[in-house]
Amino acid sequence: xxxxxxxxxxxxxxxxxxxxxxRTSPGNYALGRTGDDTFxxxxxGRSDSDINQELKARLxxxxxxxxxxxxxxxxxxxxKECRNYHDFGGSEKLDNKIHPSRPPxxxxxxxxxxxxx
Numbered sequence: 001x002x003x004x005x006x007x008x009x010x011x012x013x014x015x016x017x018x019x020x021x022x023r024t025s026p027g028n029y030a031l032g033r034t035g036d037d038t039f040x041x042x043x044x045g046r047s048d049s050d051i052n053q054e055l056k057a058r059l060x061x062x063x064x065x066x067x068x069x070x071x072x073x074x075x076x077x078x079x080k081e082c083r084n085y086h087d088f089g090g091s092e093k094l095d096n097k098i099h100p101s102r103p104p105x106x107x108x109x110x111x112x113x114x115x116x117x
Contacts, residue, residue, distance in 0.1 A: 003069035027051030
């Protein structure tokens, strides 16, 4: 069974993001809603430098809840975003319309598919 391996579920508000996400760090997030004690994932993403700021930049997407995790590096965040994207249905099931992009100037490859080959 796929796992996000993230902390939460938290209300997706600026004040809650500031209360919970206290480190300036690369990281990953999932946005969605809850029902029957279940988190329903609608969107996955990452930040290569500041997960708090990235989450707040997404507040206009109008989701109710979020989960997050810190990453040890931008590359680790990219690879986890790719895994989450594939594990939770890609563009067929998520609101993400395209495969996660890699940071400019990197030759990083998706650990799941061959999109960057």
